[in-house]
Amino acid sequence: MTPLGEKLAARIRANGPITVADYMAACLGDPEHGYYLVREPFGRGGDFVTAPEVSQMFGELIGAWTVAVWEAMGAPAAFVLAELGPGRGTLMSDLMRTARLRPAFVEAAQVHLVETSPRLRAIQAETLAAVGIAPTWHEHIDDLPAGPLIVVANEFFDALPIRQFVRTATGWAERMIGLDETGALAFGLRPASPPPGFGSDVAEGQIVETAPAATAVMATLAGRIAAGGGAGLFI
Structure with missing residues (x-):
């Protein structure tokens, strides 16, 4: 596991699963390991060209x-x-x-x-x-x-970070990042209210993304x- 992965795992062990938005925010902006803070993403020598x-x-x-x-x-x-x-x-x-x-x-x-x-x-x-x-x-x-x-x-x-919601057989759930039985980061579900603008008309298994930060x-x-x-x- 990467140093940031270890840091996130420790956070989850201490406080429980985190949202996809919290996970993205840490991956992009962690002061020690965040992508935009320590990597060179732009240009021919980076990961993408804008x-x-x-x-x-x-x-x-x-x-x-x-x-x-x-x-x-x-x-x-x-x-x-x-x-x-x-x-x-x-x-x-x-x-x-x-x-x-x-x-x-x-x-x-x-x-x-x-x-x-x-x-x-x-x-x-x-x-x-x-x-x-x-x-x-x-x-x-x-x-x-x-x-x-x-x-x-x-x-x-x-x-900007997003949250993810899934329509399940029993209602809506939010996708969370937690730890599996080996201690690795893994997706899980937490019961949740329907995301704004969506309801029972969404097919089971569909993922809806919202962007509260944006x-x-x-x-x-x-x-x-x-x-x-x-x-x-x-x-």
């Missing part, structure tokens, strides 16, 4: 969109330009390359990045320093400052934009 790493045109087109949105907002003299999960900073760098066609936009933009990985923050700082951008980092979306907001995110929501993030952003103005673009 659109900003394929072509600078992707970020430049999003830059054109942000400028158009800013102008439609009445060109506020100051606004928050935020990116969620900014990877290596490539998207923001390419975005601002296009945005420099409108110097007033660059002057008004206060760049904020929501990133939990210190390792990725260092890479983002290096990428953006090369193009003259000094962003402010945040652990949580709630920490973004008040005011008009333009927020972008590429492949962010699909990486819902909470989107609710926060929607409230911010409704109150202070702005827009979001999520790929």
Whole structure:
């Protein structure tokens, strides 16, 4: 078992089975062993290639969109330009390359990045320093400052933890991560209420996924934009 597996097994022995969401959150964000904190996931040397790493045109087109949105907002003299999960900073760098066609936009933009990985923050700082951008980092979306907001995110929501529910012969159950008879991590079921929006019409054996973390993030952003103005673009 990996060091993270041992850590999760000890947690389960102490406190009982955990949800799939808790398991995913630990696998991605554990301070010692989390995937995004200790691995290099992006690019040719990593595990996957995202659109900003394929072509600078992707970020430049999003830059054109942000400028158009800013102008439609009445060109506020100051606004928050935020990116969620900014990877290596490539998207923001390419975005601002296009945005420099409108110097007033660059002057008004206060760049904020929501990133939990210190390792990725260092890479983002290096990428953006090369193009003259000094962003402010945040652990949580709630920490973004008040005011008009333009927020972008590429492949962010699909990486957030999910919960899984199964329709069984006796009703709904939630899939949990526990330990089998050998002490290895294993799936199990715990009786649960139906996931929101689903009921007895779901076939037996079907798995339904919900994303409470994504819902909470989107609710926060929607409230911010409704109150202070702005827009979001999520790929």
